Amino acid sequence: xxxxxxxxxxxxxxxxxxxxxxxxxxxxxxxxxxxxxxxxxxxxxxxxxxxxxxxxxxxxxxxxxxxxxxxxxxxxxxxxxxxxxxxxxxxxxxxxxxxxxxxxxxxxxxxxxxxxxxxxxxxxxxxxxxxxxxxxxxxxxxxxxxxxxxxxxxxxxxxxxxxxxxxxxxxxxxxxxxxxxxxxxxxxxxxxxxxxxxxxxxxxxxxxxxxxxxxxxxxxxxxxxxxxxxxxxxxxxxxxxxxxxxxxxxxxxxxxxxxxxxxxxxxxxxxxxxxxxxxxxxxxxxxxxxxxxxxxxxxxxxxxxxxxxxxxxxxxxxxxxxxxxxxxxxxxxxxxxxxxxxxxxxxxxxxxxxxxxxxxxxxxxxxxxxxxxxxxxxxxxxxxxxxxxxxxxxxxxxxxxxxx
Amino acid sequence: xxxxxxxxxxxxxxxxxxxxxxxxxxxxxxxxxxxxxxxxxxxxxxxxxxxxxxxxxxxxxxxxxxxxxxxxxxxxxxxxxxxxxxxxxxxxxxxxxxxxxxxxxxxxxxxxxxxxxxxxxxxxxxxxxxxxxxxxxxxxxxxxxxxxxxxxxxxxx
Numbered sequence: 001x002x003x004x005x006x007x008x009x010x011x012x013x014x015x016x017x018x019x020x021x022x023x024x025x026x027x028x029x030x031x032x033x034x035x036x037x038x039x040x041x042x043x044x045x046x047x048x049x050x051x052x053x054x055x056x057x058x059x060x061x062x063x064x065x066x067x068x069x070x071x072x073x074x075x076x077x078x079x080x081x082x083x084x085x086x087x088x089x090x091x092x093x094x095x096x097x098x099x100x101x102x103x104x105x106x107x108x109x110x111x112x113x114x115x116x117x118x119x120x121x122x123x124x125x126x127x128x129x130x131x132x133x134x135x136x137x138x139x140x141x142x143x144x145x146x147x148x149x150x151x152x153x154x155x156x157x158x159x160x161x162x163x164x165x166x167x168x169x170x171x172x173x174x175x176x177x178x179x180x181x182x183x184x185x186x187x188x189x190x191x192x193x194x195x196x197x198x199x200x201x202x203x204x205x206x207x208x209x210x211x212x213x214x215x216x217x218x219x220x221x222x223x224x225x226x227x228x229x230x231x232x233x234x235x236x237x238x239x240x241x242x243x244x245x246x247x248x249x250x251x252x253x254x255x256x257x258x259x260x261x262x263x264x265x266x267x268x269x270x271x272x273x274x275x276x277x278x279x280x281x282x283x284x285x286x287x288x289x290x291x292x293x294x295x296x297x298x299x300x301x302x303x304x305x306x307x308x309x310x311x312x313x314x315x316x317x318x319x320x321x322x323x324x325x326x327x328x329x330x331x332x333x334x335x336x337x338x339x340x341x342x343x344x345x346x347x348x349x350x351x352x353x354x355x356x357x358x359x360x361x362x363x364x365x366x367x368x369x370x371x372x373x374x375x376x377x378x379x380x381x382x383x384x385x386x387x388x389x390x391x392x393x394x395x396x397x398x399x400x401x402x403x404x
Numbered sequence: 405x406x407x408x409x410x411x412x413x414x415x416x417x418x419x420x421x422x423x424x425x426x427x428x429x430x431x432x433x434x435x436x437x438x439x440x441x442x443x444x445x446x447x448x449x450x451x452x453x454x455x456x457x458x459x460x461x462x463x464x465x466x467x468x469x470x471x472x473x474x475x476x477x478x479x480x481x482x483x484x485x486x487x488x489x490x491x492x493x494x495x496x497x498x499x500x501x502x503x504x505x506x507x508x509x510x511x512x513x514x515x516x517x518x519x520x521x522x523x524x525x526x527x528x529x530x531x532x533x534x535x536x537x538x539x540x541x542x543x544x545x546x547x548x549x550x551x552x553x554x555x556x557x558x559x560x561x
Contacts, residue, residue, distance in 0.1 A: 341468035343442045347529060359442055373443025373466065402411060403420070
């Protein structure tokens with residue numbers, strides 16, 4: 001599949017926005033969906049629907065197999081050792097909540113420390129905050145530097161003998177910084193500290209290899225990976241899934257249920273209580289196939305070219321200030337314009353069909369640190385082109401004119 | 405309603421050169437408002453005389469053009485009005501932003517109503533409604549002194 005032709009695979013681009021072609025630069029928020037994924041949901045509901053993992057009739061068996069096929073595809077895509085290390089959740093948020101809640105319940109006590117970074121999305125802070133309230137744990141933040149990066153050194157500085165888990169983003173959704181996660185995992189493991197990585201922004205854009213990375217937990221958001229909403233993935237090393245208590249109770253996650261006691265099911269069912277997002281899981285297999293068809297190496301190359309092009313374009317544009325200057329930048333360009341509030345920028349760009357996000361991007365800690373109330377953010381996906389970035393730049397110029 | 409209408413001259417004018425952007429001397433009522441979603445902040449200062457008439461009103465803060473314009477227009481319109489008249493104007497404005505086609509209050513002149521109607525453009529942009537209403541909710545809070553800080557995220561708008 002030629003990378004230039006990819007836009008054609010996404011039916012949303014056939015529509016006009018305010019009579020203009022859609023220039024979608026909000027993929028860090030959520031990506032658009034290729035037709036194969038949309039069709040798969042339709043086909044499943046029209047021809048193959050059944051609940052999974054319960055009944056023995058024809059449809060139920062077929063649906064169960066399809067559901068488990070996605071698990072195997074995900075395992076291969078992220079190179080996990082075992083398919084049962086893949087747990088489906090309702091989103092990356094639930095994946096992180098699952099770990100914070102169960103790990104906290106079993107291993108954390110008053111005075112213990114959880115180490116985060118100042119780059120974290122609220123969904124990798126709030127779940128830990130609950131433990132601060134309920135258990136009296138302490139939350140530490142590794143500092144971001146002036147380029148918008150969190151270095152190995154800044155993590156090292158905040159590790160103490162009370163640090164019980166490190167939870168960090170792989171790729172900042174504001175500064176675009178890619179963290180040295182492998183080195184951080186090595187450092188943490190040398191001190192017997194497990195590491196959770198929030199992979200929401202990295203999973204759609206970088207090559208993932210869980211065995212090489214060796215992290216303990218990795219959270220993925222499927223709707224940012226050209227897949228359906230309502231679905232996330234928690235990768236966790238098998239030993240953790242065996243040791244951690246269940247997160248939610250209900251059907252599907254149990255072994256034997258008696259009045260006097262309950263045993264829990266095998267992995268990964270222990271963590272998949274109730275009817276899961278069956279259609280979404282099955283359709284997500286098409287997202288993985290789609291990514292594989294393009295090839296992650298081609299995706300990385302294409303997006304790196306775009307990022308470099310976009311950075312240059314915006315740097316040349318007077319009064320536009322790029323947020324962060326990481327040496328290793330992912331598909332995110334956050335910026336401000338002197339004298340124009342980001343929400344005004346976003347509303348004016350929207351008129352040209354240019355979809356960006358404005359606000360704090362669920363990172364209030366970082367914005368406070370950078371002394372910014374809000375930023376505008378253009379984020380890229382596999383379907384974006386240099387023309388999209390040219391349009392962004394000319395719409396920014398129009399915006400400047402309105403506010404002159 | 406298109407973008408041009410939303411960012412009409414009046415809004416851009418008030419957004420770029422907000423009126424009453426200062427701190428009233430000897431104010432006797434004040435309140436702060438905050439919209440954490442976009443970081444807009446406003447602090448309203450009110451000086452009511454013994455007849456409960458607005459002798460002076462001003463604001464300090466930062467925000468987008470719409471929130472600055474809204475605070476600027478609001479402070480210009482309520483000066484000289486009695487407390488209960490101010491409340492009537494606020495309610496009329498908030499109802500207009502929410503659902504009504506026009507403003508019903510008899511307390512404002514037609515040209516004043518036109519200025520306020522410029523802000524009705526935000527109806528087409530649900531995410532921006534809070535920008536237009538933050539200072540108005542904060543003024544209610546200053547008058548009633550019910551809350552020290554209005555957090556618009558926990559309001560209906």
